[in-house]
Amino acid sequence: MVKLYALSILYKNPTSATTLKAAYDVESFSFFQRGSVKEFMIFISKTIVERTQSCFRQSVKEGDYMCHVFVRADNLAAVLISDHEYPRRVAHTLITKVMDEFAAKYPQSTWETLNETMTDFAQINVYLAKYQNPNEADALTKMQNDLDETKIILHNTLEAVLKRGENLDELVSKSQGLSVQSKAFYKTARKTNSCCSLAP
């Protein structure tokens, strides 16, 4: 399915990442899973930003999902979680664009102290909705087609992004952002061999 699930803007501190603003589309998941799916998307976004060097673009595949990330030189980062069919180029165009707009609204000096509830950036929801159809969205951004697709680093699993000695199961069980319910979801999903992907 060509679909976007989450778009978030984060600030990468030296030790951790904080979410500045995020938008989610979890309607396609079954009702009782939605909360956990959302928690997981927050968790994954943070984890992945913390493990991406600045000035790097990455696209990480995990099961049927794809996680696109870009950390700018000034440590502003954005993550887009989509289906694996979603065109990579469009995904990276979107996160670049969203960050530009965010930086125009909030200057760099404020990022360190901002948090998600304080930020007023409703635009992000509009982007998430508009880019659900890459064809339409692409027409709008045709002008800035200068993105070099070969610069995107591709990974086939989430584990490939983790640092040496880390593994996902451990990170999940240690995480404080995930509820007991979500961890149970994760375990079940692992058991049925469909990765952490919160498969519906």
Place this chain on the structure above:
Amino acid sequence: MFGKCNDIDVFLEKEIYTDLMSSQPQFGAFDFAPSEFKRSRLAENFKQYRSISPHTSAEKRYIVPALKGAVRETEGLIVCQFVPNFPRHVTNNSDEVTMQDDIFPAAEKILSDIENVVKKNPSLKSFEIIPAEDNENKSPVFHQEDCLGLASWCVQPLYCYAYRRLFELRQNKHRREEPSTIARWLLGALLLNPDVTTFWNMRRELVRSHKLEASEEFFFSRLVLYHKPKCFEAFAYRRWLLSYILNSKDGHYDPESVESPLCRELDIATTCADRYASNYHAWSHRRHVITLRESHGFAYPTLETEWKNSLAWCQRHVSDYSGLSYRQFLLNKYMFELKELPRESFIKCPDVGEQWKEELFAYIKSNISDTGDMHQLQRLYDWMNAEFRAITSSRRRQRQTTYFRALSYWLEECRANDSAICTYNDHEALWCHRRFLAYLLLRFMASNHSYHEDERADGRSVDESAERKNVQKSLTNDVTVCHDFLVQAFHARTNKIADLATKRDQHEKMLVERFFKFLQSIGFEIRS
């Protein structure tokens, strides 16, 4: 406490399923608060085995393998003994009974909870299993915002319970149960595991004997399909229900009504296809519904909306061939079988025939670069228009329109395929679909040659004027030229996107090569 054998006699404070606890004797609990499910199961087991070997003052032991422990009864007080690493067969006293694992006292309560939700909320839309390792002394049935959830801990015992009851009943012909009880067991068993044909057959029997309403059955099987979107048995059951209501004596359906039962089927097929990739069962259900629509003469769902909706679905699921194969089914139907039926929009807007023609020529034009060809194409276009105006017979006019209508479907699909291949890298499904489009074009051209010949023969037999025959001949000629152009345009377009594809992806390059091999094998070439 897990180290050695423990004897604990603490009394229970409270039970949720109190009905199980109402009878004496008092019941000992465990110091590490075992799950309510375990406790209630223990209680039930205990009651049962007490009735087997009546209460005596002498001490008795019951071994409960499922609980890794034993229950001891001394003078009305029951003491539970828990042994870690409990051996499977422990022999303590002579009169010990090994308890079975299949008794789940909470089952009836849970089943009726589920049944209540299903019966009382007509807008319920989903059922799912919620992963939960322990029951935390809560009811496993969740009902929020028209969604029903069941905690995973009770799935296995609940299913085993329902399964055993149903098969006991099925195997013992003399046993009678209330139909409502059977329906409740079936509800539980089928929600959890819908792949058992026997259970669906039992439901069919209940519907036939008017113990269950067909409309409620549609509702119930929809829930099942939400949980297991690829369940063939559930689709088969719905098909059976459809034929049951359509053929029943009292059920009369207005074929012109927008609220046709078939529209609902299409909705469900879409949801199922969304929830499970490559769900061919959902699409074959859809095919069945479209066939039913024809045989029963329903006006709704219209073929036009079906065409649009399935295209929209395919554009959202670019690598799912199941949807594309359904499109192929529709294309076949619309291009070859519906010769005499105009597209529905044609009725509303007579100019649409012109529009199809123009679109087709625009497509050819945009893919041809040679100026000589361009001039020839323009001539052909003017000629066709002039001729169309000159034709007076409405039947022949209709034929030309039919010809362009058929091609308009092909063209629309071809355009969608072009743009999908351009937007999405490396999807084999898209290239396979393109093969079909090439093949279909060839077939269409072949059938249209013979079609016009038929017409000529037809004309001769009714002895029409020589002039008219000439016109027909020229029309046949035009058609050939038009076909050549179309093939050329398709080729040019294919080459263009093949170039793009080969450059961007190594794997896709292989797909493209295979595609061209296929074209050769079916003899798709430009005639000069």
